[in-house]
Every structure is written in structure tokens, then in C-alpha cells.
Amino acid sequence: MNRLGMLVDLAHVTVEVMNQVLNISRAPVIFSHSSAYSICPHKRNVPDDILRKLNESHGVIMVNFYNDYVTCSKTANLSDVADHFDIIKKVAGAGVIGFGGDYDGVTRLPEGLEDVSKVPKLVAELLRRGWTDVEVKAALGMNLLRVLDEAQKVRDSMKDTVPDDIPIPYEEIENPCRTSYGYGDINAGAVHSLSTVVLLLTLTLQTLLK
Template identity: 55%
Template sequence: MPSGETVTSASSSFWMKPLGRLMVLSSLCCVISGYAERDRVNDLMSRYPLIDGHNDLALQLRRFHNNRLSQIDLHNISKVSTDINRLQVGHVQAQMFAAYVICGAQDKDAVRLALEQIDVVRRMCTEYQDFVLVTSAQELKNAKMRHKIACLISVEGGHAIDSSLPALRMFYQIGVRSMSLTHTCNTPWAESSSKLHNVYQRQNNGLTNFGKAVVEEMNRLGMIVDLSHSSWDTASAALNHSKAPVIFSHSSSFSICNHERNVPDWLLHDLKKKRGLIMVNLHSQFISCRDEANISRVADHFDHIKKMVGAESIGIGGDYEGAVSFPQGLEDVSKYPDLILELLRRNWTENELADVLRKNFLRVFEEVERVRDQLVVNRPSEVQISVEEVRNPCRLVLRPPNPRGSFESPSSTAQHEPKALLIIATVLLLSSLLMIE
């Protein structure tokens, strides 16, 4: 007869075997469930691949390679978070590439620098077969059918047009389809959310008359008005003045992280009325208001914005290459499926996620083009900004040539006025002395 200890041991063994089997089965279920969820994400993103509203790869191409595309292979680039291979893994089918110009170039060579950045985007999107440059909503759709990554060009910072509507029109002619009214500096006609640069300050923080003319001309052209980086007053004024929907190409929720670059709830409601779009920025500083964040915190922004204005007003504008830190698990563009997985786990429907991934942006783009078509009878605007508003001593205002054959600006003429008066006074004095003699 077995001892009591032996009976206890046998009894434990009897119960532990089924328990072990249950634990193994439970683990297998979790693994299977995890695979099923990821399969679901991959299937969803294959049918509705992402349109990403903002990427600064062109900036890093200038920074690390001085725009020399011959030195690199865009399929696999070191020191950055974006390349063709990772875009494909991340199911990114369309990317808005920013032609970014630093604010220090305002009133100097901003137009030239913007043209150079547009050139490098055009080159990479025409020299690589995986890319295709698109300039319309229909071309964007066609790119998906051809299994190409569509490239859209945006200008980041209205200072790049040097307060010139003809310059704005020329940008459109070479493929630019979106422009943010400001970057981290004010322009003479719009206010930035940032106080980093102490330029063009005024009492009214909205849009000047010329700023409204910029919005009107963008509507006429069919160029998307981007309000990321704009002050809340400027964004509100642009929302009220624009005939077409507008976007925040890379901004997040101010209620979740009270950073100046994020959008408050009252402005989200105005955006919804305009049928516009906020494309959530993934920069850690805008997600958690510090340098560290995680996917869950990113999803909190999506949840809050959906609660305020619905999934039909949301997109994604990662801001890769333009920011220095990203949430854990979202370190590069290949990780977008992990964000969609988190939202699925939070009971977002596939229809809602299809809207966020691409359908909302397509709708906005098509409505911008519809407004353009309605304004086709309007002639190009000839509104000009006044010299007093620009206050730029380097801005040349063409006048008839002087005897030396050069042109002078008002500033250069003003510099010569004291000398001219002195010469006239001297001549008059000599004349009077000669008359006395």
C-alpha cells in the first residue's frame, strides 16, 4: 500500500498534467490569436494601404548627402527611418514628401532652396521604378493599381514663396500639391504656432489680406492648404476663408499633450465642419510632451480625436525624418502595422481604419480638386503684398534703369537720398557764392 506521501504526489501529478496541458493550449491560443490579428492587419493594409501626410526624407538627403542621389540606394539608407524597403513593409502606398526650407532662409534664398528640395523629390520619384510622382487624386489611385509608391510634393513653410503669388503658381506648375502656411517662423501674412523666431510680429494673429489671397489662390489652383505649424488664430482664419477642405498634415491632440503644435478640441470641431483632416503626428514630443512615448499613448490621440470629431476626420502624418524621437515600437516607417494592430485591439472597425489609412485623404484631395474646377473661370490673382508689410531691405522693386544701367530698390534709393541732398545743397551754395562775386 502506498504511503500518504506517495498518494499526495500521485494526486498532484494527476491534477498538474491537465493544468499543464491547459497552459500549453492557452499559450498556443495566444500565439494563434496574435498571428490572426497580424494577418488581419496585413490583409486590411493590403486592401487600404497608407497615405502618409508628411515625411522629411528630402531634408535628410540634403543633410547627409547634399542631395547627391548618385551616392545612395533609396532601397536601403542608413541614418534615416525611411527607405523604399521599409515603406513597402509598412504598407505605405503614398507619401507626401516635404520640400522643407529653414526659417533662416526667409527674406534670403528660400525660393532657391525650396526649388532644390522639390528637384530632389522629383528626381527620386522618377529615377526609381518603385516610386511614381503624382499630381492628382486620380493619379494617386492609379499608382495603387500599378503597385507603386505614389509621391506627392508639399512645401513646408509659406516663407518659401517669398510673399509672391506668381511663385506659388510656379510651385504648382512643377508638381507641388500642398503647402503649410508657416513653419516655425511667422511670414509677413500668417502667424506660426512657434515663438522660436522673433520676426514679423503684429497684433492680429490671424491672416492678413495678402494671407487670405494666398488661401484663395491655393483654392483656385487646387493646392491643399496645410495648417500644421500655424497659430490657432491663423488656422481658424484659414478654415473660415478657404472654400475647400484643409488639413493638418502632421499634428496631434492638444487635449492629450498640450504642446503648441497640437490642435485643441474647439479647432477640431471647426475642422470637421470644413470636412477637413488632422493627420496624427508620431513625434514623441507631440505624443507625450516628452522625449519618450509608446504606441498606447499614440492610440490615445486617435481615440480622443475620434471621440471629438469621428474617424472620418483623421489620417496619419508620421513626420519621420523631421523629428528626433519616436515612440517605442514606431521607430521607422515599417512599423505602421503595429499602430493599426493597437487600434484594432481598441475596437476600431475596419471601415474606420480604412478611412484613416487612405479614404479620408482621398476625399479631401478630390474635394480640393472639385473646388478648383468650380473656380476655373477665375483669373490668376494679381494681388501683391506691400513693401511696408514685407520690410525686407533685400527685396528688389524694379524701376527704370539709372544712368549706370542698373536697377534700384526703394531701400537703395533711400540710402542715396542723403548724399543727393548734400550734393544739391553744395551746388546751391556754390552758385550763390558765384553770384555774390
């Protein structure tokens, strides 16, 4: 994904995967619609130690407006959402924050943020709480644009990198949530291992012939 210039979005992954990706990704990553775990300890939210890592890697967390992730209950209001902005800013700085309302994917929204027309009210609340114009503009879009730009720079720096096209053996990823789609028949693991060997031999020959 780094090589292709694709953004890595960690909004739906476990803390273990968050750490794994932050440790290996050369480009900044995003949480496209997540909030602060310290306020609402929901598995979809981001713990403080991850927020600090996100700051170090220049990524962005875009605050989700879904009530269940804002207050861990069915009700919330605009002030509750602003609290998430404040705590993330306190832990990791204003440079990692974005707006990730998730208006097209949730069933409950805070009082005062029922639709996108209400977003200026949240901006006004942040300004009232002492956020600067520069910090608000960064959260509204400049932080995300920076991440996009940096992801493209990483892509350009990896233009001569050979893609890692060696598939993972099916038996190593088999679990109740995964199908065998793309692996052929029931002997996919064996076939897969053979195709891996063939690919490695081909790459070796190509290297020797250069």
C-alpha cells in the same frame, strides 16, 4: 491655392491662422503632421475647437508620432499615439483622421513605432480599441484621398475665377522674420504701390474693352 487645386497645410501655423484659413478656404484643409492639443499642449498640436471646425469643413488631421508632440516629453509609446487617435475621433469623428508619422523629420519616435514597418502594430491597437475596419481604412488613406478629390472639385469650380495677383504692400508685412526679397530696392513699398495702381488700371481697361 483653392483656385489652383493646392492643398492648404496648417501643420506649422498658429491657432489664429488656423481659424483664419478655416473661415475662408472653400476646399478642405489638412494638418499633415499634428496631434491633439488636449493630450499634449504643444503649439504644434490642434485644440478641440479647431478639430470641430475641421470636421465641419471635411478636412483631415494626420497624427504625428514625434514624442515631443505625443506626450510633451522625450519618451512615448505606441499606446500614447493611439490615445491621440481616440481623442480626435471622440471630438471630431473618424472622418478627419490620418497617419502623419513624420518619420523623415524627427529625432525621437515612440517605443513600438520606431519605423514604418511598425505601423501595422498601431492599426492592430486601434482595432483592439474598437475601431472598425472602415474607420481604420479611412485613417490610413481614404480620408486624405477624399480631401484631394474635394480640393480638385473646388479647383474646377473656380476655373473662371481671376487670380488675385495684387501684391501686399511691403510696409504691411514688414517684420523681423521677413526679408525684402522680391520687393526690389529700399523704395520697394512706393514702387510696389505704383505697380498695384498700374495693374488695377490695366484690369479696368480690359474689362471696359470687352
